[in-house]
Amino acid sequence: MSRIAYVNGQYALHGEASVHIEDRGYQFADGVYEVINIDGGRFVDEEAHLDRLDRSLDELRIAWPMSRRAMKLVMRQVVHRNMIKDGLIYIQITRGVAPRDHGFPHGIPPSIVMTAKTFKSLPAEQPDDVGVAAITHPDIRWSRPDIKSVALLPNILCKQKAREAGAYEALLVDSAGYVTEGSSTNVWIVTKNNEVVTRAANENAILNGITRQAFIKLMAADGLSFVERKFTIAEALEAKECFITASSTRIKSVVSIDGKPVGNGHPGETVARLRRLYWTAAEAGGVLPKVPTNIREKR
Numbered sequence: 001m002s003r004i005a006y007v008n009g010q011y012a013l014h015g016e017a018s019v020h021i022e023d024r025g026y027q028f029a030d031g032v033y034e035v036i037n038i039d040g041g042r043f044v045d046e047e048a049h050l051d052r053l054d055r056s057l058d059e060l061r062i063a064w065p066m067s068r069r070a071m072k073l074v075m076r077q078v079v080h081r082n083m084i085k086d087g088l089i090y091i092q093i094t095r096g097v098a099p100r101d102h103g104f105p106h107g108i109p110p111s112i113v114m115t116a117k118t119f120k121s122l123p124a125e126q127p128d129d130v131g132v133a134a135i136t137h138p139d140i141r142w143s144r145p146d147i148k149s150v151a152l153l154p155n156i157l158c159k160q161k162a163r164e165a166g167a168y169e170a171l172l173v174d175s176a177g178y179v180t181e182g183s184s185t186n187v188w189i190v191t192k193n194n195e196v197v198t199r200a201a202n203e204n205a206i207l208n209g210i211t212r213q214a215f216i217k218l219m220a221a222d223g224l225s226f227v228e229r230k231f232t233i234a235e236a237l238e239a240k241e242c243f244i245t246a247s248s249t250r251i252k253s254v255v256s257i258d259g260k261p262v263g264n265g266h267p268g269e270t271v272a273r274l275r276r277l278y279w280t281a282a283e284a285g286g287v288l289p290k291v292p293t294n295i296r297e298k299r
């Protein structure tokens with residue numbers, strides 16, 4: 001079956017779908033995106049993703065290309081036309097097409113593209129889980145990584161460094177020596193006192209992952225002790241466990257950093273427990289509020 005993409009009001013064959021050469025996303029990375037997990041045909045934490053999309057658009061002063069209601073209808077069409085049960089939908093909105101000029105163009109509609117693909121998450125029970133390796137890398141991104149912008153060049157360079165080192169993720173470290181997040185994930189540790197720690201999302205230093213927010217909620221409901229604070233790579237190496245989260249991969253144990261083992265060098269119990277909790281939640285469409293929490297777009 002051919003894959004179908006949605007591009008500016010039309011459904012097109014994935015291989016033929018295209019945008020204009022002067023789309024500002026293409027020329028300036030002047031746009032934002034979201035990736036939402038689809039579990040059993042349902043979007044996981046859909047409203048939270050659309051809230052974050054709204055925030056990213058607002059921060060960059062890009063208008064919604066359509067109403068939130070229409071967006072949700074198109075998302076469902078894209079999933080339906082691609083016959084996706086378990087997978088990912090990618091939504092990208094750019095400032096639109098205009099003659100190349102750094103300043104904002106006037107009176108042009110934003111461009112929107114949606115694609116979807118089948119992506120089966122590993123089962124919740126993973127007895128043979130061996131975790132992943134990570135490297136460290138200076139956080140070389142701009143100072144607004146809280147905006148989910150398509151400008152991902154530093155993230156790409158860091159991820160590639162990780163791949164070339166045979167690792168899965170690059171843990172980004174700020175100029176003060178603290179971990180911000182991964183190149184495409186949020187980073188957490190479990191201390192020897194069984195406290196789960198991740199960096200706070202209040203300083204614009206990280207993307208406030210929707211999966212991150214979901215895990216925080218799940219941990220609270222499960223009685224796990226959790227704190228938002230900065231931590232260093234030395235602390236991560238001293239920790240019992242280290243893990244990363246994102247909508248696509250959900251949760252993965254990081255068992256080594258720059259070739260040194262984390263804890264006993266094997267995935268730990270906390271990740272196994274969190275994985276079970278998250279998989280159950282995802283099947284039910286997520287755990288975050290099911291209604292928009294900020295409605296800038298009121299149409």
Ligand code: PMP
Nearest residue numbers: 184185186207209210211246247
């Ligand atoms: N941080 C960065 C830099 C990311 O790219 C991502 C995933 N796109 C995340 C964190 C995780 O975000 P989410 O849980 O919303 O997928």
